[in-house]
Amino acid sequence: MKINTFEKEIINDKAKGLSDQEIGNKYNINLKQIEKIITKEKGINVTKLNKSKKINNLFPKDFKLENNTVWSFKSRGNWATHNGNYRGNWSPYIPRNVILRYSNENDTVLDYFCGSGTTAVECKLLNRNFIGIDINEKAIELARENLDFQFLFSSNIELKVGDARNLDFIKDNSIDLICAHPPYANIINYTYDNKYDLSHLNINEFLTEIKKIADESYRVLKENKYCAILIGDTRKNKHIVPLGFWLIEKYLEAGFKIKEIVIKRQHNCKTTGFWYKNSIKYNFLLLAHEYLVVFEKTKKKVQYHDKNVSNIFYLIDENIYLESTTVWIFNKEEYINNIISNLVKRYSKNYCIYNNNFHENSDLIIYFYDKNFNSFIKYMEKVKNNSIVAIVCEDIREENNLIYSEPIFIEKELRNNNNFKIKEIVIIAINNYSNNINNNKNNLNINHKYILIYQKVN
Ligand SMILES: C[S@@+](CC[C@H](N)C(=O)[O-])C[C@H]1O[C@@H](n2cnc3c(N)ncnc32)[C@H](O)[C@@H]1O
Structure with a gap:
């Protein structure tokens, strides 16, 4: 060029x-x-043009496997050849956790968005075989360089320039784990003008192509094995675009079930000064999370069980710190007070809480979701124009260990309802919290909830 x-x-x-x-x-x-x-x-989107290849440690110091559904890594991780030079590469802590939890030594792991080879390097260090493909030959070259270090194990590593939509060279039911991080529709561009690079597509085109990848993933993965995908949301005109939920839907349509939804916190987002003030002035939250969704190829079915929401007891704290990002971290004892206080402070003092004191003239309706979507819609029809509806909901662990995700269901139901426009998806991360129905050690402890924030438009 x-x-x-x-x-x-x-x-x-x-x-x-x-x-x-x-x-x-x-x-x-x-x-x-x-x-x-x-x-x-x-030919490649990198932050530095001069390379350094000094290896200080082959392993992360004090590594502990994550046990909760909220993951937060203070540093991105720089053991072995890992560094942040390839723009948009993921922290090695993510594939390391996924590989250790969902595969065994000598298994074959596939990453069809291989990029600079972060997953590949972790497979080499953890003695897994690896197949990596990327549309950009320069990325594959970089992955080869990153894999070029001496190590004890000699796993089988195959790198290939190719398109994630076509995995013809991989047999049906042959892969033990998929672990991949797609380019998010037009946020970072990975090539200048490669027409097969999905990062040049708009959101609708991107989702159409992701469905093809989900179908291929389902075909190549062995039965009862896992496929972990990292995806974030984006923002348009001060409104969230729930790209994460839409991608999840494509994998569900391909036949997968949800094993886990992990919230991966992002630390690069500014929570002070200019951005803090703007988040309040223009009333929007700064994106501070991505979803790591672990899908399972299984015949098990998701069966949503009844749920009772009793009356909510709370106290409003008018002096509460106003949250400015999409992740709100609270202690178990205070999270309900803090959710309500924050919503009231940000959106309106003329509020009501469904179940306690529903009032259709309120400017803010806080709705603790109780499974009954029809009664929710019935109440919301009465709500006045422009009011904010904040739905507090959660992922529920089923008896068969799968996840039923209320926010994904609700967002899908409301997507084509012209009376509701989604504004924010807030994650409530709760310290020391557990809502697991069983204590199977293969399950993560669910310690997050969601608030879907809609505006009513008549
Ligand atoms: C978010 S990056 C992955 C980064 C990788 N996890 C790492 O740590 O380096 C997404 C990658 O998808 C690649 N890509 C874009 N379109 C593709 C396609 N159709 N098939 C395969 N790879 C593609 C890009 O070149 C980019 O390297």
Whole structure:
């Protein structure tokens, strides 16, 4: 790809080690434009042009397997050859946890969005065989470089330039675990103009193609095995676009069931100063989470059991710290008070709580979801225009260990209802909380809930 003189100067400065911010200030361009120039010239979207390959540790220090559904890694992890140089690569803590929990040594793991090879490196370190494919040959080259270190085990690692939508070279029912991180519709571009790169698609096109990948995943995975996918939401005109739920739906349509929904907290999001003020001024929350969904290829069925919501007792704290991101972390004893206080402070003091004191003239209706969707809709029809409806709901562990996800069900039911426009998906992460129906050690302890925030539009 030919670059012009202006672009060449930027590449030279980047190679000298100037930061993106310094380049941005010098040439008056934004990060997206810098990424585009690098991807055009180098064929790959990387943060640094000069490589260092010093390995300090082959393993993470003090590693502990995650046991809850909320995962939060303070640092991204830099053992072995891991680093953040490939834009949008995932923290090695994620594939490490997935591989250890859902596969055994000598199993075959597939990552069809291999990128810089984070999953591949973890497979090498954990003695799993690996098949990695990526649409970008430069990414596959980088993955090969990252795998180029001496190690005790000699697992079988196969890297290939290819398209995740077509896994013809893999036999039916032959893979033990899928562990992958798709490009999210048009957020980071991984190639300059590769027409098969899904990161250039808009949301609807992206979801259509994801369905093909879900079908291929179902075909190649062995029965009773797992497929873990990391996906985030995006935002448009101050409203959330629930891309995560929509992707989950495609995998469900392909035949998968949900084994776990993990909330992966993101720490790069700013919660002070400019962004904090804007989140309040323009009344939106900063995205601070992604979903790691573990699907199971199983014949087991999800059967949703009855649920009773009793009256809610709460106290409003007018001085509560106003949350500015999509993840609210509360203690077990206080989470109901804190949810209600935060919603009231952000949206309206003219509020009511369904079940306790329903009042159709309220500007804010807080609804603790009780399974009965029809009665929910019946009440909501009476609610006045423009009011905010905040639905508190959860993922429920079934007796057969699968997950029934209320928020996914509700979002799907309301998606085509013109009276409700989704505004936010908030995650409530609760310290020391458990709502598991059984104590099977293969299950994660569910310690999060959701608030789906809608605006009523008549
Ligand atoms: C989010 S990144 C994966 C990063 C990877 N987990 C890592 O740690 O480096 C998504 C990857 O999907 C690749 N990709 C985009 N479209 C693809 C397609 N149709 N088939 C296979 N890979 C594709 C991109 O080149 C990019 O490397």
